[in-house]
Amino acid sequence: MATITLDTVRKVYGGAVEAVKGVSIDIADGEFIVLVGPSGCGKSTLLRMVAGLEDITTGEIKIGDKVVNNVDPANRDIAMVFQNYALYPHMTVYNNLAYGLKNRGMAKDEIDRRVKEAARILEIGDYLDRKPRALSGGQRQRVAMGRAIVREPAAFLFDEPLSNLDAKLRVQMRVEIKRLQKSLKTTSVYVTHDQLEAMTLADRLVVLNGGNIEQIGAPIEVYDKPASTFVASFIGSPAMNLLKVKTDASGLAFETGAGLSGANPHGRDRYIAGVRPEHLDVVPAGSPEAALTLKAKVNVLEPVGAESYLYAECGDGGPEIVIRVESHAHFEPGQEIVLSAKAKDVHFFDADTGRRIDG
C-alpha cells in the first residue's frame, strides 16, 4: 500500500513529440484513479512511466516516499495488467502466477499459498494446470489479474484491461475489479478510453487531452461540473449538447437564426452553452420561459429500451441536438417541439478557450 505522486511529469519522444506535458497528480493510499481520454492523449504513456517501462523525460514520480525515476520496473513494487494480458503462453496458469515470485526468491510454500489464495479469490482454481491458450478471454483476464494479486504490490496498474472482452463480460469484470480493489485496498491506476468504465470504477477521474490534464475529480463531480467543453463532450453518453450562442438585447440567441432564448448569465457577448440530453424537457408550446428555451423540429426517434433518444434540429438549419425522453414517448419526424432546461443544468463555457465559466 502506498501513495503515488506525479510531479510535473513530462515525456518527449525523439526530442520533438511531447506526449505528456507536465502532469501532476497526487494519488492517495488505497485510491482507485482512472486515467481517461481519447487515444493519443498520453494516458498509457503516463501509466507506463509509473510502471518504469518508459523513461521520464523530466519531473518526478514517487511511490510511497521513494523517488522511482531510476528504479527498475521489477523493484518498484507494482503489478500491471496488460490489455492483451501478456500471459506467458508456454507456462501453465500456475507458473504464470508464480513466475514473478520465483524470480524474487520466495519460498515454495509461500508461493504456493499465494497462488492458491489468488486462484480462490478469482475462481480460477480449476484451471491452474492449463496453458493460457486453453482458456477463454474472460478466464485469461482473470489470470492476468491473478498475476498482479499474488505479488501483493504497493499498487496495481491497469492498461485498458477490459477492451479485449465482449460487452457482457466487460460489465461483469468491471464490477469484479471494483469489488476486488475495495477488498484489497490496493492503490490502483487504471487507464481506459471508455468513459462509462471510467465513471463506474474511479474514486477520482483524471481526464487527459493532448498530454494535459483537463480535469481531476470524483466521477459525479466531473459529470456535474465539467471543466471544459472537452470534458463535457467526453464524459456522459450520449454526449452533452454544445451550442454556440451570442447575446443580443433580449438575452441569448443562436449565432445563426432563431429558436433559442434565455437570459444572459455572465454578461458576455459569446458563449458555448452545454445541456445534457437528460436535462432537456419537452414542454407544451407557450410554457413560461426557462433558463434556456429551444424550438426544434424532430428528425429521428431512437428507442433503446429503458429510454429513447430524440434527435432534433434547432430553429432553421441550426445545430442538431439530442434529448432523452421516456421510453414510450411518441414523436413524428418533422414535428415542432419546445424544449427547456433549468438554470442549474445549463453549463456555460468560454467561446474561445472552451473553459467553464462559473459564478
Add this chain to the structure above:
Amino acid sequence: MNRLKVGDHLILIAGVLFMVTPVVLAFLTSTHDNIEIFRTGLQFDFGNEFVSTYERVLTKAGGFTKEVNGFVMLKNSLILGIGFAVGKIVISMLAAYAIVYFRFPLATLCFWVIFCTLLLPLEVRILPSYEIVQKLGLVNTYTGLIVPLIASATGTFYFRQFFKSVPDELLEAARIDGAGPWKFFIDILVPLSKTMIAAIFIIMFVYGWNQYLWPTLITTDEGFFTLVRGIKQILQVWIGAQIPAYNDAMALAILAMLPPVIVVIVFQSWFIKGLVESDK
C-alpha cells in the same frame, strides 16, 4: 461442376507423376542387376537385388582410395546437416536477441555488418573463402566444412523477424516479474520460439545436408566425404567403367535424398510454416 473437379484432379495427378516418377524409377532400378539394366534400360518393377545393392553401397569401400563406404558418407552428411543446423540456430538466436531486444551504441552498425552477408552467396566468393580456410589449416576438418557455411545471416534474419512479432507486453510483464536479460531469454523467449526453432532446424538441416560445392572444395580426403559430395566421385569412377554400375549409383542417390526427404515429409507443417512465414 463435377467435370471441372475431375479436370482439377487430372492436372494434379499429372503434376504428382512428374514430381514422383523420376525418383520411383531410380529406386526401382536400383533394386535390379547391373547387366539387366544395361540391356533393358530403366526398370519399372521391384527387382530382387535390393538387399545386396544397398548392402554393397553402404558397406563396401569405393572411390579412388577405397577408403570410404556409404556408412561413412552417411555419418559425415549427418554431422554436416546437424552441426550446421545447430550451430546456425544457436549463433543466430543469440545475435537476433541482441539486435531486437537491446539498446546499444553500435547496434545499427552490427545489424548492417551481419545482414550484408545476405547480399553475397558463398558461390560468388568461393575462391577467396577456400584460400582463407586453407590458410587457417581447416581443409579436411569438420570445422572448415561447417563454420564458413554459418557465415550467412539467414538464420539471424528468421529469428529477428520472429522476435519482432513477439508482443512487447511479454517483455514488459517479465521485467515487472523481475526477469533480467538472460532470464528472459531462457525462461520466456527460447520456450516461445520452440516451433520456430524446429522449423528452422528442418530448413537448415536440409540446406546443410544438401551442400555440394563447398564440401567438394574443402574435403579432398575421402574420409570426410558426404553423400551428396560423394556423388561426383561415384560418377567419375562410374563413367570409366565398361558396364556402368547403374544400380549402385541410383542406390546412392536414394540414400542421399532419404534423410532430408523424410524430415521434410514428417515435419511438413512446421517446415512449411518456417519457410513461408520467415520469407527466406
Add this chain to the structure above:
Amino acid sequence: MKKVQFDSRLTPYILLLPQLAIVAIFFLWPAAEAVRSSFYLEDPFGFGSTFVGLDNFKDVFADSNYGRVVRFTGVFTFCVTFFSLAIALVLAVKADKVIHGSSAYKTLLMWVYAVAPPVAGLIGIFLFDQHVGPIVKMFKALGWDMRIGVNYNDTGFAMVVVAVWKQIPVNFIFLLSGLQGISKSVQEAAAIDCPSGFRRFWTVTFPLLAPTGFFLLIINITYALFDTFGVIDVLLKTQPGDDPITLVYKVYQDGFRGNDLGGSSAQSVILMVVVFVLTVIQFRLIERRVHYN
C-alpha cells in the same frame, strides 16, 4: 525495433560476438579478398602478384566465351524461372481448389524440395542416359536424337528440365500459402461479382498473388544463378569451353581448374553486383509483404 529494450552495456556484444567473428573471418575477409584480387594478376605458381587495374575486367568482357556463358545464363535463368513458376502456379491453384486429398497432393508435390541439386542431376543423368534413359528413348521415337553431354543444346535442355523439376516445390509451397492467405470473404465477393471463373482468377486472385509472385521471381532468379551449380556440375561430361555453363560455374571453373585467379575474381565481382541488385529488390519486396499483412 521494440518499444522497450534492455539497457545492458556488455551483454549485447557478448551475444553478438560469435556471429560477428564468423562473419568477419568467413565473409568480410573473403569478399574483400575477391575484390582485391580482381585488380591483380596472380602468378599461377604462387610467386606474387601484380596490380593490373581494370585489366582483368577488360579481359573478361573481351572474351567471346564469356559472352556465350552470359547468353546461356540468361536463357537458362529465364526458362527455369518461367517454367517452374508457371507449372507451380497451375498446381497451386488446383491444389487450393480441391477438397478431397488436398493434403496428399500437397505432400507429394512438395517433398522434392529436400532433394539436393546434384542428386537431382544424378537422376537426370539416368533419365537422359544414352543407353537406358526413357526420356531419350521417348524423344527418339519423336525423331529427336538427344545426346546429353555431347550436344550443347541437348545438355542445356536437360539442365533446364532438372532445374525446373527441383524448383517446382518451393514455388508451389509459397504460391499455395499465398492463395490460402487470400481472405475467403474477398473470394466470395468475387464469386458474386464475376461469374467466369477464369476471369475471376485473372482479375482478383492473380493481382492479390502478385506480391508473392514478385518475391518468388527474385528467389527463382537467385536459384537459377547460384543453386543450380550441383545440377550443372553433375550433368557436364566433356571438355570445358564447349559445355553450356552458367556464370557461377565459370567462376569456379576458371578459378579452380584454370587457375586464372584474377579473371575468376573479376567475374566474382561482376556477379556480386548482380546479386546485390537482386537482393536489394528482394528486401524492398519483403518490406512490402510485411506491410500488406
